[in-house]
Amino acid sequence: MTARGLIVAAPRSGAGKTTVTLALLAALHRRGFAVQGAKAGPDYIDPAFHEAATGRASFNLDSWTMPPSLLDALLGEGAARADVLVIEGVMGLYDGIEAAPRCTGATADLAARFRLPVLLVIDVAGQSQSAAALVRGFAAHDPDVRIAGVVLNRVGSERHRRLVADAIAALGVPVLGAVPRDETLMLPERHLGLVQAAEHADLAAWLDRIAAMAEQCLDLDAILRLAAPPHLSAAGSYPPMPPPGQRIALAQDAAFSFVYPHVIDGWRKAGAEIATFSPLADELPPESCDACWLPGGYPELHAERLAAARNFCAGLARFAETRPVHGECGGYMVLGEALEDGDGVSHAMTGLLGHATSFAKRKLHLGYRQAHLLADGPLGPQGTVLRGHEFHYAALIAPGSDEPLVELTDGKGDALGKAGGRRGHVTGTFFHAMART
Known part of the structure; x- marks a missing residue:
């Protein structure tokens, strides 16, 4: 078994990529797929939500802290035991630090390295056709990063959705979903990010709700078709950090x-x-x-x-x-x-x-x-x-x-x-x- 994968990213933090990621994971898991979640960057809270949605442990991928051989080893192991691999991005797609090329910690580093398609989540509240200019810029910014589809978040009405989708369609980038404005889809936060998965008494019910939302609002079949096998280039394996004891x-x-x-x-x-x-x-x-x-x-x-x-x-x-x-x-x-x-x-x-x-x-x-x-x-x-x-x-x-x-x-x-x-x-x-x- 080798998973086909994709990356869920966004232009900025707070655009809705965690909600869309969890909706995808939960919906595909309920369809019977073996779904593997992963998180770009050093975030240690989101992977617990991935596990709750899929029933399998998630893992982190970070292009600054991890050498290429470790990135390949982790992704290779995850892909080998799943049908579908969904990597949740961190911050904005191209946001990272000043560092060597492809070692900045940005989600785009992973998209380029593994040649995985990007599903871009855009918060369209307060705009309509202008969203197409944003998509055009993200699609053209890095030739090694492929924006394969778009999900619109916080859509106000059917007319709003149509105005945005028609403008983006002219670019040749498919719009594969539109999530309505709904505060009940948001998870509570505190000073280090989301309240931890283990502290949500109704997390299973919430995951059922967003899985149902995904079936209704996202074109899951089209999203599955755009997924691609990850490209793994580093030879050998990476020795783990030594344990502090037996x-x-x-x-x-x-x-x-x-x-x-x-x-x-x-x-x-x-x-x-x-x-x-x-x-x-x-x-x-x-x-x-x-x-x-x-x-x-x-x-x-x-x-x-x-x-x-x-x-x-x-x-x-x-x-x-x-x-x-x-x-x-x-x-x-x-x-x-x-x-x-x-x-x-x-x-x-x-x-x-x-x-x-x-x-x-x-x-x-x-x-x-x-x-x-x-x-x-x-x-x-x-x-x-x-x-x-x-x-x-x-x-x-x-x-x-x-x-x-x-x-x-x-x-x-x-x-x-x-x-x-x-x-x-x-x-x-x-x-x-x-x-x-």
Whole structure:
């Protein structure tokens, strides 16, 4: 089985590509297709919605953090086990950073690399025939990126749809759907993006609703016909990030949920076992494990409960006496002395590192990161260079006196200085590691 694929993209964020992607995934899954979702860029929330819509784990593809061999390996594995592959874009189709060609993190990099057709979602609220000029520009901007079809979003009426569709049809680009203005089709958001899939009590009903919308408003048969097999050019396979241990205790609950699927899959392929536990339920990392990983998430929304989880805090401290403990982003916040919630109330955390963080004094930290490890640890030996991403609103209000873990540069190579902390077997950083260079 080798999937035929396409990319759902848009001119900008907020145009409706997530809704259209999920509608496609859900509708095709309900038709009996083996559907594989994927997400362009470092977003770790959308893949959980893909999984809910298809029943199979999604994965990330990022042209800046991931070398070509890893991109090809991930897409090849995903395509080999599906009928249809749908990649959801990130931001606008051509939006990326200043970097080497086809390594900018833009969705267009993936479209060009894999020679996959693009289904462009356009929010046409407030315009009609002018949408054709937008489509013309996107179609002509990069000869290696093929705009194979268009879906109109937030259409106000049948007359509105006809005016837009007729203008675009003159370009030779088919309009393959028109989604009406309907606020009930939108998912709720908060400070890091969509509210997580696991927190929606009625997610299955919502997916049924947008699948029905797709059957009514999208030409699914035509969209399937435009899909094409991905072009895979890199030879061989990419070695996964080494696991931090043979049996890894992984925190998993509403406070700790942001883990890149390809990282976990890589650990398993290297022979590691994963045992999950819940700090919010005051559970300990399993004693049978030889490493503990606290991923990112929303500890700032659960700071009071985490502070009261004395069994977890004491058990993690005992674990760290003899075995490595690593925290990424939210996990790093919980490893510190204190976490100040959105109301400015300070809550004692585990104190395994000396820093303190605040969500009350929030400031957006967002961007690609390259990290040079300053010491051996769960992320690899000293000198290892990793690429990944940082996305949080928490501020470091007390740096502590621990030794730094990494030397960081941003996506353009500009120095950001030393960051993170290490003390004994404990390490942590706001940086989410995605791949080795």
